[in-house]
Amino acid sequence: MSFDIALSGIQAINESLNSTSQNIANAGTYGYKSSRANFSSLVSGDTPTGVMIGSTTQSIGKQGGVLNTGRGLDASISGRGFFITKNKYSGQVEYTRVGIFDASKDGYLVDATGRKVQGYPIKTGTTTLGALGDVPIPTGSIPAVASSNVDYVGNMSADWAPPATAPWVPSTATVPPDPSTFNMSKASVIYDTLGGKHTLTQYFARTAATTNSVDVHYVLDGADVGTVPALVFDTTTGQLTTPATGKVALNLSTLTAPNGGTYNSITMDYTGTTGFAGEATTTANAADGYAAGTFTGVALGTDGSVIASYNNGQKQSVGRLAIATFPDEGSLQAIDGTSWVESTDSGTPLVNAPGVGMGGSINTSSLEQSNVDITSELVGLMTSQRNYQANSKVIQTESTMLQSLMQAI
Numbered sequence: 001m002s003f004d005i006a007l008s009g010i011q012a013i014n015e016s017l018n019s020t021s022q023n024i025a026n027a028g029t030y031g032y033k034s035s036r037a038n039f040s041s042l043v044s045g046d047t048p049t050g051v052m053i054g055s056t057t058q059s060i061g062k063q064g065g066v067l068n069t070g071r072g073l074d075a076s077i078s079g080r081g082f083f084i085t086k087n088k089y090s091g092q093v094e095y096t097r098v099g100i101f102d103a104s105k106d107g108y109l110v111d112a113t114g115r116k117v118q119g120y121p122i123k124t125g126t127t128t129l130g131a132l133g134d135v136p137i138p139t140g141s142i143p144a145v146a147s148s149n150v151d152y153v154g155n156m157s158a159d160w161a162p163p164a165t166a167p168w169v170p171s172t173a174t175v176p177p178d179p180s181t182f183n184m185s186k187a188s189v190i191y192d193t194l195g196g197k198h199t200l201t202q203y204f205a206r207t208a209a210t211t212n213s214v215d216v217h218y219v220l221d222g223a224d225v226g227t228v229p230a231l232v233f234d235t236t237t238g239q240l241t242t243p244a245t246g247k248v249a250l251n252l253s254t255l256t257a258p259n260g261g262t263y264n265s266i267t268m269d270y271t272g273t274t275g276f277a278g279e280a281t282t283t284a285n286a287a288d289g290y291a292a293g294t295f296t297g298v299a300l301g302t303d304g305s306v307i308a309s310y311n312n313g314q315k316q317s318v319g320r321l322a323i324a325t326f327p328d329e330g331s332l333q334a335i336d337g338t339s340w341v342e343s344t345d346s347g348t349p350l351v352n353a354p355g356v357g358m359g360g361s362i363n364t365s366s367l368e369q370s371n372v373d374i375t376s377e378l379v380g381l382m383t384s385q386r387n388y389q390a391n392s393k394v395i396q397t398e399s400t401m402l403q404s405l406m407q408a409i
Helices: 002-025 374-408
Strands: 035-044 047-058 066-068 074-078 082-086 093-096 099-103 109-111 116-121 149-155 184-191 197-206 213-220 223-233 240-242 247-250 266-269 281-287 293-300 305-310 315-321 323-325 333-336 339-341 350-352 361-364 366-368
Touching: 002 035, 002 047, 002 374, 074 082, 099 366, 149 184, 184 281, 223 247, 293 361
Parallel strands: 074 366, 149 266
Antiparallel strands: 035 047, 066 366, 074 099, 074 361, 082 093, 082 116, 082 323, 093 339, 099 109, 109 116, 116 315, 149 281, 184 197, 197 213, 213 223, 223 240, 247 266, 293 305, 305 315, 323 350, 333 339
16 A cells, blocks of 8 residues: 555656746746646545645736836736737637737738737727727828917017018018018927928017017918918916917918918917017927838837827827736636636636726736746655655665565565
8 A cells, every 4th residue: 555655746746846847937927827737646445545736726826927028019018917819720719918919911910929909909099998909090191181270388578679671561562571571480290181391480579569469371382371360468468368269260261272282270379379478489380290101110109009100200009909807817727838728617707898897907018027036846756756765765675675575485
């Protein structure tokens, strides 16, 4: 009997060494979760008859360290949850903590093994999340968008004197106008419907010494396009009072660009502009719109957004990653050291965007490292060696006793 017990011990130790060797071998594998062999007693009736490996447990809930990679398509999960992928061959949904992503040649977000990453697609030009599925990446070009708004914030100095020359009359002024007819000018870049770039210049001129008001005249690519009602500032507070909304309309829609394109009517937004004494300043001068652009790359945002970049400087969210959590993640069925599939005991996955519900948040440009503790594994290896020696000694002693018994007989 003792021979069989010791033999079962050696066999169990050999099986546990498989887990130990796997852990040590995968100490550098991203997203790997260490496993542990659980010993169980063998019992015949009420009599112990040895030992066996009753089960193997993966420490899925123990998070590994985070390694900063500097790569925009790498991501790790801080907290609970798994990235969701779909096997490109079987279509099986698989879960992983390894966030090494890329754009496939057919225009989808995939992981390092070619599985399509699951998330919420976003229709171009909106912020609405679509249904859970593959995340397409538009790798072509995006059309031009004509400018429709110019934000300008500055200080129209109350110390300005009215221009020395008679106020600029658009119908008779030369373009560019004589500097003696205005106090300050600022240029903004706007775009037509075909993406052509144009310069819209604003000329500011104090109307009278006794009033805190400024006329604004506009020139588009050297051609006068008119004026708007004067900007009037409160003589006590220096705040803009006219127009009351801070916005004025500049009608360019009747003009045709040299390339054949047209212009939108432009809303000039002067909200926040002041009329204080002192230096005239400009703190904001930006127009919307942009030229056509071609795809240059994709990166991940901290909220899990998939952000496509284009050579015209534009970026747009084309999708958002999904995170799956399970009632009992320890019961997931492992298909390798870094991927799992749903099981009956794990429960149905709860799928949300990163940081929503029980799902963890996203760390971009980083990867989760293996959670293997090399020191513990080496200590376990030495323990297994001692146990192996002890069981071998039992077998050797049993053999010696039987040999002595046979000799005595």
